[in-house]
Amino acid sequence: MILKYINTLNHLVNELIKVFQHIRVSPLAVGIGLLIFFCLLHLGHMPFANSFIQRIDALTYDLRLRLSTESALNRVPPxxxxxxxxxxxxxxxxxxxxxxxxxxxxxxxxxxxxxxxxxxxxxxxxxxxxxxxxxxxxxxxxxxxxxxxxxxxxxxxxxxxxxxxxxxxxxxxxxxxxxxxxxxxxxxxxxxxxxxxxxxxxxxxxxxxxxxxxxxxxxxxxxxxxxxxxxxxxxxxxxxxxxxxxxxxxxxxxxxxxxxxxxxxxxxxxxxxxxxxxxxxxxxxxxxxxxxxxxxxxxxxxxxxxxxxxxxxxxxxxxxxxxxxxxxxxxxxxxxxxxxxxxxxxxxxxxxxxxxxxxxxxxxxxxxxxNPEILPFTPEWSDGAIITEMLLLSLLMLWIYPNLKPSQLIFIGTILLLSVILFNIGLWEKWHIAITLFSPVLLVSTTSSFFILHRLLKEHSTRQYIHDVFGQYVPREHIKRLLENRIALNTDGERHEMTVLFSDIRSFTAISEHLTTQQLKRFLNHYLTPITAIIFDHQGTIDKYVGDLVMAFWGAPLPDPAHAEHAVLAALAMQTKIQAMQDEFKTLGLKQTVAAGIGINTGEMNVGDMGSEYRRAYTVLGDAVNLGSRLESLTKYYGVGILVSEDTVLQCPTLAFRLIDFVRVKGRNEAVRIYEPVALRQQLTPATNEHLVKHQQALDSYRNGQWKIAQQQLITLAAENASHAQLYHLYLQRIATHAGQVPDGWDGSFTHHSK
Structure with missing residues (x-):
């Protein structure tokens, strides 16, 4: 559905470009119009943009301040x-x-x-x-x-x-x-x-x-x-x-x-x-x-x-x-x-x-x-100076731009832009005069961009070529965002802190045995479409589908500071969606409830264009990726829908989690704490909060070797929370296995010997 939307939008843009190519637009008229527009904008006659302009001016002021600090503090007087x-x-x-x-x-x-x-x-x-x-x-x-x-x-x-x-x-x-x-x-x-x-x-x-x-x-x-x-x-x-x-x-x-x-x-x-x-x-x-x-x-x-x-x-x-x-x-x-x-x-x-x-x-x-000579100030004549500056810049651009090629336009536009910036910085450095930089910079940028665009309309085929080249390396659903945000995509491979998610349908083999080939195809399409949409809605990238398994990651190719939080929220939404689709699955021929296990981990991963000369894919690799896969496989063992690592939990301050275990997974010597996400903290009910406190107390007693106390607490929790009874019975079995004796070197961890 998303791909269909992108293709429709791309077709519309192509048609609009064809229309504009046949419209006679006077660069002189546009240049004068831009000058008038930015003069009115600067003088505050467009209230809808005032707050935005003030914000940009504040950022440029901050930048000037950071670039021009005094080399040494005047120590007299101390x-x-x-x-x-x-x-x-x-x-x-x-x-x-x-x-x-x-x-x-x-x-x-x-x-x-x-x-x-x-x-x-x-x-x-x-x-x-x-x-x-x-x-x-x-x-x-x-x-x-x-x-x-x-x-x-x-x-x-x-x-x-x-x-x-x-x-x-x-x-x-x-x-x-x-x-x-x-x-x-x-x-x-x-x-x-x-x-x-x-x-x-x-x-x-x-x-x-x-x-x-x-x-x-x-x-x-x-x-x-x-x-x-x-x-x-x-x-x-x-x-x-x-x-x-x-x-x-x-x-x-x-x-x-x-x-x-x-x-x-x-x-x-x-x-x-x-x-x-x-x-x-x-x-x-x-x-x-x-x-x-x-x-x-x-x-x-x-x-x-x-x-x-x-x-x-x-x-x-x-x-x-x-x-x-x-x-x-x-x-x-x-x-x-x-x-x-x-x-x-x-x-x-x-x-x-x-x-x-x-x-x-x-x-x-x-x-x-x-030392009042160092105090920045904005003079009373600043508005008049900015208007005069923009008038002179517009006259210069309208005089020389019409005869320049695209490469020359970019070069001259850059020179003018740097001149405006350096002039502004010069006033600041020499006399500590703080006048707005935004309006003249935006005028030069906009006018230059218009002339460049005017020259490049006939080269739209080149843009289409670039679009196709990008499509070989990244998921096509990200191409438009990459172009809009001008994010440089490094397909050679980089190492970033990211978050990876694995989702797998439980007992999929048993489910597929009772379906015809066509039923299985319809089921997978019906299942994967909303799951994929949820991942996209939470800014994730689909890495691959392997049968019923879905692998996705956050943090590339688009940077995402909240990658861990987005991944966990996506997992919660996926589980909610799967529960809501049970009746639909029955209409497709399924006779049993569909459930999925989801594993999430955050850590350093290699991301880039990887594969052979015959087939390549934009994917992630690394030990952190493997741990995410291990966590997915453990969800069935603990009877929970989602498991996340402690590294993920530490980056999700708005979410509440339930500690599940302290484990060593196959292939790793270091024990890790694993958690189950519960909900956003602001959505927690008093009853849920009370349960989380009791749950944590029981696990603390278990890890501290207070097994008699832990046993009573776990029995109570199992009776009160049927949905997590499997987890609590696991702990009770472990206590019984040790016959109430705490082993030497006990640290509360449990080692899983299988994947």
């Missing part, structure tokens, strides 16, 4: 991170730590010469006073101790101790604003900001609804506070960060900005905001800080000047600082206290890596504010 890392949590205990410990940390850092200490954490909850804890649990007969204990409350107030320590030590506390909730906790202090006095309202900025801040006594004793919000783009990647946010009619500054202000000694000077009137709104253009001009976007954000992957800034584990083992010179340093521990959830996605500590984002912002 920015040092004191990291509450996994080692610190293990050494000092889980977060939150006592404020006494944090006070000691601040004292050590201050004595070591730190100029400014900024906390990328929030202290919104008071620490419980030990006096209150004792009073709440003191017996009535000890009530005479209450006055003495009450007098100690202030002495043992950890929050007050912390507040006293941070006073006059240049401490900056961070806090968090909320977009969509009016929740307010703690105390925040507004910043000293100035802007054009002729403006009646606040400059345009991002408006927050609520906040989670620090305790009042901490905020009042700190040098200042600042928010540490960084807002990801739609794809979840951090590229920009606000320096100013609006809350309740006032403007507040970021943690990074306040840290730099205090480091530069400008904390007493008003922060000057430069604005520009755009329509009816006053937008922010610059922030003046201690003689430095920092360009922002219209709402006070800057592009984060990432320098590379995490780890560029000097870092000290918090536990080593607390123990006085400081290996980095902190004289006049800016010290950021934050966390890289995954359990504390301050991990961000950046253009360089998906797990980037939030404290390093703050360090990067501070570095950029101290």
């Amino acid at each position: 920015i040092v991170i004191v990291d509450i890392d996994e080692a610190s949590l293990q050494e000092e205990g889980q977060w939150p730590w006592s404020r006494r410990k944090l006070a000691r940390l601040v004292e050590i850092l201050n004595k070591s010469g730190a100029a400014v200490i900024a906390f990328d954490v929030t202290f919104a909850e008071p620490e419980e006073n030990p006096v209150d804890t004792i009073l709440a649990n003191i017996p009535p007969e000890q009530s005479t101790l209450q006055p003495d204990l009450t007098g100690l409350r202030d002495v043992l107030d950890a929050d007050q101790i912390f507040a006293n320590i941070i006073k006059d030590k240049g401490i900056i506390f961070g806090y968090l604003f909320h977009h969509d909730t009016h929740f307010e906790k703690g105390v925040i202090k507004p910043s000293n900001l100035l802007w054009d006095e002729t403006i009646d309202s606040l400059p345009n900025g991002l408006i927050m609804r609520g906040y989670t801040a620090n305790l009042e006594k901490l905020t009042n004793n700190a040098a200042h506070n600042g928010f540490f919000n960084v807002f990801p783009d739609d794809d979840g990647v951090i590229r920009r960060s606000p320096l100013i946010l609006e809350f309740s009619g006032k403007l507040y500054t970021s943690l990074a900005l306040e840290t730099v202000r205090h480091y530069l000694g400008a904390e007493t000077e008003p922060l000057n905001i430069k604005t520009q009137r755009v329509g009816n709104v006053d937008v922010i253009t610059h922030i003046l800080l201690a003689g430095k001009s920092i360009r922002t976007d219209a709402v006070g954000q800057i592009n984060v000047p990432f320098l590379g992957k995490a780890g560029l800034f000097p870092s000290l584990s918090a536990s080593t600082v607390l123990h006085g083992k400081i290996t980095t010179d902190l004289t006049d340093a800016i010290v950021l206290i934050g966390t890289s521990a995954k359990g504390l959830a301050d991990i961000r996605t950046t253009p360089f890596q998906p797990a980037y500590p939030g404290v390093e984002v703050q360090a990067t912002l501070i570095h950029g504010l101290l």
